[in-house]
Amino acid sequence: xxxxxxxxxxxxxxxxxxxxxxxxxxxxxxxxxxxxxxxxxxxxxxxxxxxxxxxxxxxxxxxxxxxxxxxxxxxxxxxxxxxxxxxxxxxxxxxxxxxxxxxxxxxxxxxxxxxxxxxxxxxxxxxxxxxxxxxxxxxxxxxxxxxxxxxxxxxxxxxxxxxxxxxxxxxxxxxxxxxxxxxxxxxxxxxxxxxxxxxxxxxxxxxxxxxxxxxxxxxxxxxxxxxxxxxxxxxxxxxxxxxxxxxxxxxxxxxxxxxxxxxxxxxxxxxxxxxxxxxxxxxxxxxxxxxxxxxxxxxxxxxxxxxxxxxxxxxxxxxxxxxxxxxxxxxxxx
Amino acid sequence: xxxxxxxxxxxxxxxxxxxxxxxxxxxxxxxxxxxxxxxxxxxxxxxxxxxxxxxxxxxxxxxxxxxxxxxxxxxxxxxxxxxxxxxxxxxxxxxxxxxxxxxxxxxxxxxxxxxxxxxxxxxxxxxxxxxxxxxxxxxxxxxxxxxxxxxxxxxxxxxxxxxxxxxxxxxxxxxxxxxxxxxxxxxxxxxxxxxxxxxxxxxxxxxxxxxxxxxxxxxxxxxxxxxxxxxxxxxxxxxxxxxxxxxxxxxxxxxxxxxxxxxxxxxxxxxxxxxxxxxxxxxxxxxxxxxxxxxxxxxxxxxxxxxxxxxxxxxxxxxxxxxxxxxxxxxxxx
Numbered sequence: 230x231x232x233x234x235x236x237x238x239x240x241x242x243x244x245x246x247x248x249x250x251x252x253x254x255x256x257x258x259x260x261x262x263x264x265x266x267x268x269x270x271x272x273x274x275x276x277x278x279x280x281x282x283x284x285x286x287x288x289x290x291x292x293x294x295x296x297x298x299x300x301x302x303x304x305x306x307x308x309x310x311x312x313x314x315x316x317x318x319x320x321x322x323x324x325x326x327x328x329x330x331x332x333x334x335x336x337x338x339x340x341x342x343x344x345x346x347x348x349x350x351x352x353x354x355x356x357x358x359x360x361x362x363x364x365x366x367x368x369x370x371x372x373x374x375x376x377x378x379x380x381x382x383x384x385x386x387x388x389x390x391x392x393x394x395x396x397x398x399x400x401x402x403x404x405x406x407x408x409x410x411x412x413x414x415x416x417x418x419x420x421x422x423x424x425x426x427x428x429x430x431x432x433x434x435x436x437x438x439x440x441x442x443x444x445x446x447x448x449x450x451x452x453x454x455x456x457x458x459x460x461x462x463x464x465x466x467x468x469x470x471x472x473x474x475x476x477x478x479x480x481x482x483x484x485x486x487x488x489x490x491x492x493x494x495x496x497x498x499x500x501x502x503x504x505x506x507x508x509x510x511x512x513x514x515x516x517x518x519x520x521x522x523x524x525x526x527x528x529x530x531x532x533x534x535x536x537x538x539x540x541x542x543x544x545x546x547x548x549x550x551x552x553x554x555x556x557x558x559x560x561x562x563x
Numbered sequence: 564x565x566x567x568x569x570x571x572x573x574x575x576x577x578x579x580x581x582x583x584x585x586x587x588x589x590x591x592x593x594x595x596x597x598x599x600x601x602x603x604x605x606x607x608x609x610x611x612x613x614x615x616x617x618x619x620x621x622x623x624x625x626x627x628x629x630x631x632x633x634x635x636x637x638x639x640x641x642x643x644x645x646x647x648x649x650x651x652x653x654x655x656x657x658x659x660x661x662x663x664x665x666x667x668x669x670x671x672x673x674x675x676x677x678x679x680x681x682x683x684x685x686x687x688x689x690x691x692x693x694x695x696x697x698x699x700x701x702x703x704x705x706x707x708x709x710x711x712x713x714x715x716x717x718x719x720x721x722x723x724x725x726x727x728x729x730x731x732x733x734x735x736x737x738x739x740x741x742x743x744x745x746x747x748x749x750x751x752x753x754x755x756x757x758x759x760x761x762x763x764x765x766x767x768x769x770x771x772x773x774x775x776x777x778x779x780x781x782x783x784x785x786x787x788x789x790x791x792x793x794x795x796x797x798x799x800x801x802x803x804x805x806x807x808x809x810x811x812x813x814x815x816x817x818x819x820x821x822x823x824x825x826x827x828x829x830x831x832x833x834x835x836x837x838x839x840x841x842x843x844x845x846x847x848x849x850x851x852x853x854x855x856x857x858x859x860x861x862x863x864x865x866x867x868x869x870x871x872x873x874x875x876x877x878x879x880x881x882x883x884x885x886x887x888x889x890x891x892x893x894x895x896x897x
Contacts, residue, residue: 291769368811412771425815435625436815437746437771443812448804448830455833457811464812470782477702477780477791478798479813481759481770496782499789 259405262398262556268511269553271546272402275509279485280409286507290410294484295509296476296497297403299417299424299441301490301531302513303432304395307522309348309530311391312423313355315378317344319362327361336361356463363420364444364461367451371459375426389560392431397559402488403432411486414438416476418468418493422459440479442467468493473500485509491531495539502543510545512536517551593739596732596890602845603887605880606736609843613819614743620841624744628818630810630831631737633751633758633775635824635865636847637766638729641856643682643864645725646757647689649712651678653696661695670695690797697754698778698795701785705793709760723894726765731893733847736822737766745820748772750810752802752827756793774813776801802827807834819843825865829873836877844879846870851885 263269279288300306320330320339330336335354338347348354363371383390403413415424415434421441428434443464446457467475473496476484486509487494487501498510514533515524526534540547548554556562597603613622634640654664654673664670669688672681682688697705717724737747749758749768755775762768777798780791801809807830810818820843821828821835832844848867849858860868874881882888890896 294771421812421815437628437813439815446808446811448807448834455807455830455837457807473782473789473791474780478755478777479771481755481773496789500782503789 259408260398260401262401262554262562264553264555266553268546268548271509272405272511275486275507276405276409278507288485288506292482292485293406293409293411294414294480294482295406295411295486296414296416296472296480296484296488296501297399298489298491298494298497299415299419301515302396302488302494303399303403303415304391305521306531307524308386310419311384312419313358314382314385314391315375315423316358316362318378318382319374320358323362359420360444360461363423364459366459368422368446368457368459371422372426375423379427389558392427393560394558395431396554397556397562398554399488400432400559403434406486407433412438414440414476414480414484416440416467416472416497418442418466420444421467440467440475470496472497476500487511489513489536490515491533492536493531495536498536498545499539502545510540510543511548512540512545513548513550516549517554517557519551520557521550523551593742594732594735596735596888596896598887598889600887602880602882605843606739606845609820609841610739610743612841622819622840626816626819627740627743627745628748628814628816629740629745629820630748630750630806630814630818630822630835631733632823632825632828632831633749633753635849636730636822636828637733637737637749638725639855640865641858642720644753645718646753647692648716648719648725649709649757650692650696652712652716653708654692657696693754694778694795697757698793700793702756702780702791702793705756706760709757713761723892726761727894728892729765730888731890731896732888733822734766734893737768740820741767746772748774748810748814748818750774750801750806750831752776752800754778755801774801774809804830806831810834821845822847823870824849825867826870827865829870832870832879833873836879844874844877845882846874846879847882847884850883851888851891853885854891855884857885 260269260272278284278286279293281287297303300310304311317339320336324330324340327336330340335347335350335357379392384394387394406413413434415428415432415438417424417440419441421439421443424441425436425439428439429436445460445462445464447460449456449458465471465475472494476497483504484501485504485507487498488511489498490513502508502510512533514537515522515531517523524531525537526532537547550557594603594606612618612620613627615621631637634644638645651673654670658664658674661670664674669681669684669691713726718728721728740747747768749762749766749772751758751774753775755773755777758775759770759773762773763770779794779796779798781794783790783792799805799809806828810831817838818835819838819841821832822845823832824847836842836844846867848871849856849865851857858865859871860866871881884891
């Protein structure tokens with residue numbers, strides 16, 4: 230107890246320093262990678278409304294929940310979901326242990342380098358690839374595999390590590406919201422255990438604030454040591470109507486702000502904005518074919534069609550990435 | 564932005580005051596409802612070890628995760644689970660809308676007041692009662708039902724509101740851990756949506772830090788408004804091996820401290836203590852038949868048998884409620 234008592238004044242000092250640094254940080258533009266315009270303005274105005282004490286729209290810090298899709302919202306999803314690159318790399322790595330894959334689709338095509346043919350089987354083919362690479366090991370083993378991959382793999386055309394391809398303007402939004410006492414959750418269709426190993430260092434989001442799709446796991450004793458074994462069985466698909474379901478299950482309260490980029494996020498934005506008081510919904514519109522990728526209504530990945538219409542009807546913020554963003558990636562902003 | 568800037572010094576002042584209050588609070592005993600002894604000492608020593616900067620067992624605040632069972636660990640579970648009293652009260656309230664229940668077990672017996680006969684059907688009967696009372700409405704409607712019940716219902720023998728029957732010594736442990744930068748999660752076999760409406764005010768635990776059993780929910784549009792409908796279908800049973808599974812799914816990291824009272828918590832304690840570095844596991848042993856209830860190896864509710872043996876082998880803390888606790892309930896400590 231003595232130790233605790235002597236440490237506390239030091240903690241108190243830490244609080245003051247932190248708050249002082251924040252005060253200084255706030256005098257510079259917290260969204261400096263955003264061009265001035267309606268989108269940037271809408272974010273700043275929303276935050277001011279819900280954080281101004283005594284104002285009619287004030288929201289207590291505990292209720293300042295913001296949810297973010299990941300693929301296409303915090304990092305790209307082209308030419309295909311990054312997690313699928315991870316799975317394909319794993320298929321290659323695991324192939325020596327699976328001689329039967331040489332004659333079995335979708336693995337056979339994958340191993341000859343014909344990704345298109347492999348994925349021609351659609352969702353079923355993807356599910357086979359995911360189960361073959363994401364199940365059958367312990368949670369700890371899978372975590373290590375993800376960490377090793379994310380530390381070394383590079384995007385096929387951008388030739389950069391995937392964690393360097395996160396959107397700088399969105400990193401600023403995350404930091405800005407957290408500086409204003411928001412909790413920032415990821416609510417992604419991607420695998421929850423695929424994201425958690427790197428969201429802390431990349432986005433500043435701890436594992437308990439990551440929600441995603443999952444496979445079932447089982448508690449077992451291996452040589453007297455408890456382990457969680459990953460089973461080749463779907464547990465939850467965190468997409469479309471699944472997003473509000475997962476938000477309710479995991480967070481247990483309705484967010485006041487939601488950020489997405491596709492029709493898969495529409496129900497999350499509807500659920501968020503249907504609550505009482507000030508609510509904020511934002512769609513990223515991928516309009517920059519030069520610096521990133523341009524796609525919307527007809528894309529098979531990250532289609533934004535119904536969502537774009539509803540955003541216009543309801544007055545949600547729609548970010549034109551080409552117009553609204555000074556920079557896309559962190560290295561451009563340095 | 565101006566508002567934000569002018570507010571920040573006030574926040575900074577708030578931090579100083581809070582820390583100062585903490586420093587004062589620490590000079591009084593944070594576990595004052597605990598008698599001096601091995602159990603109390605073990606809690607204090609563990610917290611000192613993991614919070615002393617520079618010490619070999621120091622754990623960064625972000626990793627200070629503590630998990631607590633609820634029934635029998637934070638509040639009683641006798642003569643039966645409190646959530647079952649809630650369900651039985653709902654059966655009575657809903658009976659006029661279900662004339663068919665008069666001839667259908669387990670409802671028929673319940674409505675004549677014969678709880679024992681109703682529950683003779685075991686798990687199947689309980690499941691029928693839960694589904695009839697916990698499903699078929701929206702999440703918001705169910706939340707209101709829970710809030711109304713918890714505000715008015717009283718325990719059949721203690722004649723007190725259930726939220727006044729929480730264990731004062733455990734409230735002190737929760738507060739003590741949080742004052743030392745722990746996050747305190749509930750990991751209960753009880754219904755997640757049954758607990759969340761009152762865990763904030765009763766335990767200081769926000770909804771996003773409550774994990775429990777659940778039924779499936781579905782996102783729907785009712786008259787253009789998004790709702791989550793509760794379905795009569797089990798989603799997850801958060802008991803035994805399910806507890807580590809849910810901890811991994813919800814928190815995504817291994818706790819460093821776990822508190823339980825039954826064999827249903829054993830896997831959670833095993834999972835927690837199997838991690839590296841300092842770990843803490845505690846079992847409440849219900850030994851006080853006068854002030855609370857006395858039961859262990861042969862109880863159908865909250866059986867503590869294998870867990871008691873393993874606690875002794877592994878040196879986990881076992882709380883003898885009769886010996887170790889000065890008070891059981893908050894009203895005794897006032």
